[in-house]
Amino acid sequence: MFRRLSRAPLTWVAVAVLGVGAAFGLYWFQPWKVVADRQVDERLSDVxxxxxxxxxxxxxxxxxxxxxxxxxxxxxxxxxxxxxxxxxxxxxxxxxPVVVSRGEFVSHEHDTSGTARIVRTADGGHRLELVGLDTSNGPDLRVWLSDQPVRTGRAGWHVFDDGRRAELGRLKGNRGDQAYAVPAGTDLTELTSVTIWCQRFAVSFGAASLVPAG
Incomplete structure (x- = not known):
């Protein structure tokens, strides 16, 4: 009887620890996003x-x-x-509006397709437009311009936080058309690639080289 009572607190502690661990795992990995797509259909530049x-x-x-x-x-x-x-x-x-540079996405950790293009707007500013983007959803996804070259396969998964970059914001949706303002003063001659970057796990879902239009 005494042994049974003495073990009860330990059992509750173990259950509590497992519950906290499960809750943290759900928060950290957010597995429901793998099957929950977010569609975005913003109006893009008429170019x-x-x-x-x-x-x-x-x-x-x-x-x-x-x-x-x-x-x-x-x-x-x-x-x-x-x-x-x-x-x-x-x-x-x-x-x-003028297309300054453009490129097609390649897959990294997740299958990714679509077109990325830098557009000079009528007022002289710039914005990044993602046309027909199709990638996986995930936790803490960001849109980065980078000076790193786009590599295929696993060699390109983790390179974009190594050099210079400009974050344009959180990914609005893993599917569809969307636009992101490029901050004034951003050196687009140096930042010649774009990545869908998972900040939480430091990995690229997909990326595109931005080749000058002409």
């Missing part, structure tokens, strides 16, 4: 990947002759009368 540069008039129309908006096409008559001898007034122009 033509095959056309790295271009301007449009303020009304959104492109020059009819393929030139720069606001110029006078060759062969047209010059103004007469009061307007003769005065240069034509240039129409306001706006720069289209």
């Amino acid at each position: 033509d990947d095959a056309t790295p540069t271009g301007t449009v008039a303020a009304d959104g129309t492109a020059p009819a002759d393929g030139g720069v908006a606001g110029t006078t096409p060759a062969g047209t008559a010059t103004p007469t009368g009061a307007a003769a001898g005065t240069p034509p007034r240039a129409e306001p122009t706006a720069t289209r």
